[in-house]
Amino acid sequence: MRSGLLLSAAAGFGLCLAGSALTLAQAPPTAASLRPVESFGTIANQRDRSVALFAEMGKVIQHPRCMNCHPATERPRQTDARRLHQPLVVRGKDGHGAPAMACTTCHGKQNYDPARIPGDGHWALAPASMAWEGKSLAQICEQLKDQNRNGSRDLAGLVKHVTTDTLVLWGWKPGAGREPAPGTPEQFGALMQAWADTGAACPAS
Numbered sequence: 001m002r003s004g005l006l007l008s009a010a011a012g013f014g015l016c017l018a019g020s021a022l023t024l025a026q027a028p029p030t031a032a033s034l035r036p037v038e039s040f041g042t043i044a045n046q047r048d049r050s051v052a053l054f055a056e057m058g059k060v061i062q063h064p065r066c067m068n069c070h071p072a073t074e075r076p077r078q079t080d081a082r083r084l085h086q087p088l089v090v091r092g093k094d095g096h097g098a099p100a101m102a103c104t105t106c107h108g109k110q111n112y113d114p115a116r117i118p119g120d121g122h123w124a125l126a127p128a129s130m131a132w133e134g135k136s137l138a139q140i141c142e143q144l145k146d147q148n149r150n151g152s153r154d155l156a157g158l159v160k161h162v163t164t165d166t167l168v169l170w171g172w173k174p175g176a177g178r179e180p181a182p183g184t185p186e187q188f189g190a191l192m193q194a195w196a197d198t199g200a201a202c203p204a205s
């Protein structure tokens with residue numbers, strides 16, 4: 001008897017929780033923001049300022065929109081919850097998937113919102129050397145600067161990539177049902193430029 005009562009009370013509580021979660025989910029997504037570059041001017045030490053700028057960039061780099069395509073394994077991840085890609089697809093030789101299951105089988109040139117399928121003209125998984133998933137911000141920072149792993153880019157090349165590459169820019173226009181990366185692409189580009197200008201220092205590992 002008693003446990004039955006407890007159970008139904010618990011069920012009621014659960015329903016309440018579910019109700020409020022629903023309200024939360026329906027609220028318009030509030031895009032997370034990025035601190036403007038100028039606000040870092042108060043950090044007098046240049047190295048500290050550079051590290052702080054990179055930490056701010058980390059809000060974008062470690063966001064699911066970027067992480068899902070820079071996974072530690074052969075498989076991309078999906079959704080804000082970063083679940084493993086369904087169906088099973090793999091990076092393949094060049095990031096475009098195995099021949100029988102190429103990314104373009106499903107991913108078109110642009111987002112297809114009715115089926116929630118994101119798209120872009122060169123949709124592909126980042127190479128394994130550019131995997132970020134499971135790494136600390138310090139490790140990601142070092143690897144990002146390493147021309148043996150970053151696609152032979154110097155700092156200017158990195159800034160150019162993040163301000164012009166359509167896969168990066170997709171992170172802020174991800175289509176229906178996905179949270180955009182924080183801030184704007186312009187703010188992110190400005191943070192990276194300021195990080196480069198201050199010596200591209202990395203957080204201590």
Ligand code: HEC
Nearest residue numbers: 065068076078079089090096097102103105106116124125
């Ligand atoms: C059989 C169809 C299919 C194939 C092939 C496919 N995808 Fe997907 N992919 C989807 C669908 C559908 C979604 C949307 C899932 C959702 O968000 O509910 C998706 C979502 C994604 C996302 C998630 C974006 C985000 O941040 O939520 C990534 C990343 C992704 N795919 C990468 C790839 C890559 C890379 C390839 C090729 C190696 C690939 N997909 C091949 C169907 C496919």
Ligand code: HEC
Nearest residue numbers: 065066069123124125126130144149150151167168171181
């Ligand atoms: C659809 C998959 C996809 C998404 C989404 C994606 N990337 Fe990438 N990224 C790639 C691929 C593929 C490459 C390799 C391209 C090359 O080297 O020319 C790459 C390379 C990079 C590089 C080059 C250097 C390196 O070491 O990683 C940077 C920087 C980068 N991405 C940043 C981002 C950021 C920031 C986001 C989110 C705003 C993002 N990417 C989202 C697929 C993706």
